[in-house]
Amino acid sequence: MTPKLQLLFEQLPDLLGGHLTLAVPAIFIGVLISVPLGILCVKSATVRGPVMSLVSLVQTIPSIALLAIMVALLGGTIGYWPAFIALLVYSILPIIRNTIVGLESVDPAMREAAKAVGMRPLQQLLLVELPLALPVILAGIRTATVWVVGIATLSTPVGAPSLGNYIFSGLQLRDWQRVIFGCIATMTLSLVLDQLIAVIEKSIQSRRRVSLVLATCALASLVGIGLAPGLVTPDSAGFANLLGQREGAEEANDLVESTMTLDGQVIRIGAKGFTEQFILAEVLREKIQKVGGTPKVLTNMGST
Structure with a gap:
């Protein structure tokens, strides 16, 4: 392995952690927002029109432009929050759309059977409609995951570390090895997350508990390992030694001046x-x- 490639791999844990710190919470909160909104849209045509129009309109905004807009809306703040909010917005459309499609595809006979056994509307929703619509909703989450992981690479210009650091620094330095490495890392992360969610989706459809548990554990482990570098404190990461050298560096600088x-x-x-x-x-x-x-x-x- 060449020294340059070794350096790229050394930077990978921190940048992967930053990438997942952006993407995972955005997808998770996107699910919490989109599924209830999708249910509300199915139940109320009055709500459905404005909500879908607004979400679709926001989706047409180019991702880099949306990041810039978020910086402006947050008063010039750069870093994590503008990138996170932009990714959250992008995650909503595929999930809410698939929630609507999934609920509307439930066989009316199943609803009638639920009513016949005395289920209330909330019980019917939670025990019949959502379980039947879950595979379609998971397909929307898969789409949102691929979108968010890809778009998260654009968070670098607004000051949020991600795998996009490889790509943007490579473009600035004309270092195509860095660009290709960043593209491969992002693509691999997207495919792995997508396939793990696909296994969960198929396991639910076929009611295979073992594969469901294994895929869920693998997904949780991947996310946990990726987020681990972000949990390391500055002191334990070696910054204390760097700060301890500051006084000597300032004295040398004053001498030069x-x-x-x-x-x-x-x-x-x-x-x-x-x-x-x-x-x-x-x-x-x-x-x-x-x-x-x-x-x-x-x-x-x-x-x-």
């Missing part, structure tokens, strides 16, 4: 079009000003 002068010199600072470069350019501008130089910052530069 005291012995260096750029009086009368114009220094041009080039920065690419992403956040870290803007911050670095601003830091360099301040340093150059302190030693008498005249900095000129050129931002959004390409890779050439």
